[in-house]
Amino acid sequence: MYNVLSIAGSDSSGGAGIQADLKAFAANGVYGMTVITAVTAQNTRGVTAIRVLDPEIVSAQIEAVFSDIRVDAVKIGMLADGKIISAVARALARWKPPVLVLDPVMVAKSGHRLLAPEAEESLIRELLPLADLLTPNIPEAETLSGMELQNADGALMEKAGRRILETGVGAVLIKGGHSQNPESSADILIDAGGSRVYTAPRLEALHTHGTGCSLSSTLAALLAGGLSLDDAVRRAKSYISEGIAHGIPLGGGCGPIHHFYSLYGGEELA
Template sequence: MKKVLTIAGSDCSGGAGIQADLKTMMAHKVYGMSAITSLTAQNTTGVYGISDVTPDFLANELECIFDDIFPDAVKIGMVSNSELIRTIADKLKKYKPKNIVLDPVMVSTSGSRLLEEEASASLINILMPLADIITPNIPEAEVLSSMKISKAEEMVEAAKVISDKLDGRTAVLVKGGHDLNTANDLLYCDERAVWFEGERINNDNTHGTGCTLSSAIACNLAMENDMASAVENAKKYISGALKDGLNLGKGSGPLNHAFWLDINR
């Protein structure tokens, strides 16, 4: 069985963070493991509290995983401060895992900054260069490229700018949506731009979509798919999870991560 590690925050309501990651991994029939960076008190209506783990405890978590069940892929999500970012980077440099997927949780879909400037700089300069692929949304891609994105051509230009900053070693998946009003995603990899068309699904329950997509990519990379195939397969998975129409909670609810499992009831 392939093994995948998520390094991210915990969502007590189960729709995002490590809970979404582990559900996605189970659906892909890989063995999921988790190193928690933060505890969050949240639900479908918002985030009501965040409590970070200490750098020493995160280091202990990562050492326990890498020294015993070495992952075939690593997904990195919410990391809220510079000390935790440096801790993760140190362990990745020590153990040198393959197939690192980084979801740069920097800016919300509404455009609000979620990381302080210092932590953002550490994420960009210390952690991103270690990743095999990063998956920014449009607001995050605008921050990383220092340019405004309002059309498809600018998605390509921004992805190239970001890739060049990372010396071309890291693939960049710019996720469509937001102001572009399209579900098409752009993968910039090996100096080539590849578009992945997606249909606009009429479902307001999108809590945890970014976590789920990046985890699905990690699962596919662990299963030895190439980068483009991993992204394509992950897109199909998340589209199915959205189309299933799960409706839980009072706000923007979670996806059905188990939509394609054959469960006898």
């Protein structure tokens, strides 16, 4: 079995962050491990509080895992501030995991900022050069590229991806869920070999909490198993689409996607 580590924040409602990562890891057949960077108080309606952990305990968690267990891939999510970014970057530069997928978590779906603005430069300078794959949504890609992308065509999206590649990251998958196209959602993958577009019908779904976290953790799981980047993106996108289509009507806001729908034999949760 492959072992995949998530370095991210905790979501008390279980829909995103570390909790979503563990579900995606299990659903995709890998053993999941965690390094918690922050504890959030949140539910389906939004984030109400955040407690960022000390960088020393973040580093200690990474050391504990790598010093004892083979790590086949790492997924990075919420890092919260520059001190934690630096601690994670130092540790990963030392341990050199074979696969590193970075989801540049900056703002929650509710609009709550999850990365301090002053930490963005640290993210770009210290962690992006270590990443094999970066998975920004459109607002995050705008921040990282300095380009307006809300109504961008494929050529402009690719240009933004090329600009992000200049940071040293291996490949960029810009997620199209925030685009204004009412009929389809298109993700574009940009790497040294060119660009590829992955389209899917846009689902009229309310329960989409945790989609970004789950996509990046699924990609880490699939890449750990040796899939090509193209195959991993196709399979991960299909898995997430199914999870969205069968999202769980939990709470009074935006519920989580269903990570285990296929394991229930098509039956909905009660």
